[in-house]
Amino acid sequence: MTASATAPSNLSNSTHAPAAQVLNLAVLGTGAWGSALAHLARYNGHHVQTWSRRGELTLAEAVAQADVVLSAISMKGVANLADQLQQSSMPAQAILVTATKGLDPETTRTPSQIFRAAFPNHAVAVLSGPNLSKEIEGGLPAATVLASEDQAAAETVQQLFSSDQFRVYTSPDPLGAELGGTLKNVIAIAVGVCDGLNLGTNAKSALITRALPEVIRIGMHLGATEVETFYGLSGLGDMLATCSSSLSRNYRVGYGLAQGQPLDQVLEELGGTAEGVNTAHVLMEIANREEIPAPISRQVDRLLKGRITPQEALEALMERELKPEACDL
Structure with missing residues (x-):
């Protein structure tokens, strides 16, 4: 999907009231997700500039008049983008929004933590939810969460994207929303393996159910403020979407591995980034350092590193010590 002024097909067939306050949005990253978000803002009547490293606009030009700057680039580029933005003339009141789900391999930080460190005087928000970009591109209904400690900033961005086909909720727990969306990518790889091995609905349901407390345990340890966040759209909602659709790149990684394909081949055939691969490696670094059971x-990380087979990963989970369901391990 390319960045253009054309709305998604279904959106273009309906009318929409003009925005109460027209905002200037700069979308950094013109992949499928960034382009979908740009379309949603244009549909609401806002002014949108898009930027990519191969585009005609410079980064400084793209953000010069922005009320909201939204980053939708892959995790590997976030730290460098923050450095570049520090050298730009981004307005002092601009709200920074991250729509990236991942962990930085060098610092183990999330995107919002990187932006908050680089821009302590700017409001920073996280956009995260069960949002498969191809469905949004087609105008199908969806909902998401806009999380920020700055309530006014959250409400501003909520109005920017909310429409009759894209419902945006606010949350005061940006790190929780971000970690829910990040950690579920690892779980989606595991679920892809489950389906690739034809283990059935019982096994998949058990895996997703047991994965949720694992994500909550890690997220709360790392600084999320509300456990309810992980039961909402940016937690359980996002996990269900990513673990149940072949549109999910992370799910397809697990499925491909279970079919006997090498990881390099699976990633080459995806045509895009599967953030769960990098996230699994960084997460294990954090879990080992912080002694967090995960x-x-x-097992996903060991599988991705080629240390075990999909069947051995299953056996390792099934043969764990018996314990009560409510046990925190």
């Missing part, structure tokens, strides 16, 4: 994610 049995499902650990």
Whole structure:
């Protein structure tokens, strides 16, 4: 999907009231997700500039008049983007929004943590939810969460994207929303393996159910403020979407591995980034350092590194010590 002024097909067939306050949005990253968000803002009547490293606009030009700057680039470029933005003439009141789901391999930080460190005087928000970009591109209804400690900033961006086909909720827990969307990518790889091995609905349901407390345990340890966040759209909602659709690149990684394909081949055939691969590696670094139990994610990481087969990963989980369901391990 390319960045253009054309709305998604279904959106273009309906009318929409003009925005109460017209905002200037700069979308950094013109992949499928960034382009979908740009379309949603244009549909609401806002002014949108898009930027990519191969585009005609410079980064400084793209953000010069922005009320909201939204980053939708892959995790590997976030730290460098923050450095570049520090050298730009971004307005002092601009709200920074991250729509990236991942962990930085060098610092183990999330995107919002990187932006908050680089821009302590700017409001920073996280946009995260069960949002498969191809469905949004087609005008199908969806909902998401806009999380920020700055309530006014959250409400501003909520109005920017909300429409009759894209419902935006606010949350005061940006790190929780971000970690829910980040950690579920690792779980989606595990679920892809489950389906690739034809283990059935019972096994998949058990895996997703046991994965949720693992994600909550890690997220709360790392600084999320509300456990309810992980039961909402940016947690359980996002996990269900990513673990149940072949549109999910992370799911397809697990499925391909279970079919006997080498990881390099699977990634080459995806045509895009599967953030769960990098996230699994960084997560294990964090889990080892912080002594956080993460049995499902650990087996995914071992599988991705070629240390075990998909069948051995399953056996390792099934043969764990018996314990009560409510046990925190």
